[in-house]
Amino acid sequence: MGRVGLNSLLLKPLTAWLGRLEIEADVKMIEGLADKSPEIRGNQLGRFDRGPLASRNRMRRIYRRGVEGLDAAGVELDDSET
Amino acid sequence: MTLRPELDFWHPVLTSEELGDTPEKVRLLGTEVSVFRTAKKPLRGGGTVGAVLDRCPHRGASLSKGHVREGCVVCPYHGWSWAPDGTGKSPGNPDGRFRTQAFDALESDGAIWIKRAGTAVPFPRFDVAGFLEIARFRRRVNAPLEVVLDNFIEVEHTGNVHYVLGYDTHRLDEVICKVETTPETVRVYNQGPQKPMPWALRKLFRYPPNAHFVDDWTTRFAPVSSVYDQYWIDRLTGERGGDFLRNAVFFTPVEDDVTDLFVFVFAEATAWVASASTACCSSR
Known part of the structure; x- marks a missing residue:
């Protein structure tokens, strides 16, 4: 179904506003964390954390080029798990 | 100066709207870089941009406090100028050969992107056709x-x-x-x-x-x-x-x-x- 009338005019400003609103909520939460250390070893993790875990490995290998330092969590994920 | 390996990749450092006709200082992985337009900001689409280390190798002035002339960023202290490829000229030393750390820079998708000069990495495209x-x-x-x-x-x-x-x-x-x-x-x-x-x-x-x-x-x-x-x-x-x-x-x-x-x-x-x-x- 095509978009008509007021809806078409509001799509851009309302979606833009909403996008910023959600990002602001994320930023407020992140900046208020009690622990902003990138270290996640020892944290208790759930099923939604599999993506972040797999990303840590790739960030260390591809982006950081294996450099130790900030991303030294050393947490490994079995990538065969999907 | 040793640059971190992550700088090999293209990073957005400013939105296009944030870079006018004067240089801007950005920080990327702790490295301060002066980003500038080599030509007047276009009304639409991407322009041409340059990026060099923000510290003038002559006497340490912040190049982002200078201005742009003939496609080069000009140091506000002694007027030395630096081209996007890192080559420098000094008004008082016309025969001198000077060089600073330059970065590859471009404007695309409404943002200014920089990376270490000369690295062969693809630009990170995202498909938004339609x-x-x-x-x-x-x-x-x-x-x-x-x-x-x-x-x-x-x-x-x-x-x-x-x-x-x-x-x-x-x-x-x-x-x-x-x-x-x-x-x-x-x-x-x-x-x-x-x-x-x-x-x-x-x-x-x-x-x-x-x-x-x-x-x-x-x-x-x-x-x-x-x-x-x-x-x-x-x-x-x-x-x-x-x-x-x-x-x-x-x-x-x-x-x-x-x-x-x-x-x-x-x-x-x-x-x-x-x-x-x-x-x-x-x-x-």
Whole structure:
């Protein structure tokens, strides 16, 4: 179904506003964390954390080029798990 | 000067609107860089830009406090000038050969991007053909890259933290979360009951009653970025209904504990919507 009338005019400003609103909520939460250390070893993790875990490995290998330092969590994920 | 290996990759450092006709200082992984337009800012599309270390190698002045002349950034202290390729000229030493650290720089997709000069890495394209640009902006976050990225690649927080885009906290156990990996990418597909949304926004996004919200993204690491497809499906038929959003987020580390988000928001649009929006609300 095509978009008509007021809806078409509001799509851009309302979606833009909403996008910023959600990002602001994320930023407020992140900046208020009690622990902003990138270290996640020892944290208790759930099923939604599999993506972040797999990303840590790739960030260390591809982006950081294996450099130790900030991303030294050393947490490994079995990538065969999907 | 030793540059960190991450600088090999293209990073957005400013939105196009943030770079006028005078140089701007940016920080990328702790390195201060002077970014400047080598020609007047165009009304539309990408211009030509240069980037050199912000510290003048002569006597340490901040080049971003200078100005641009004939495509070069001119030091505000003694007037030495530096071209985008890093070669320098000194008014008082016309025969001298001078050089500073230069960076590859370009303007694309409404942002200014830089990387270490000469590295052979692809530019990080994201496919938005057929989509309408909704917004693009930069947002600084006082937290390390890893911590910031973690937030943007899981949906469990959307129940408590987000206003409308996400899942109902009390029904998170119903959310399907599939992770698929390649050596270079991590894809996460989430599907579950859309959290309650005000009537007006439901009408805006036009999704069906009892819809499931899908948040499906792929994260890449050269540089670190995620492209999100967000849409709704009928939970019974699995058919798509309502709008389709595609967002690209680039995570640029400013310092070890500061990260800039570069957010590019798009929506799938019919030609009619695109023309109406361009006429009424275009920011480009």
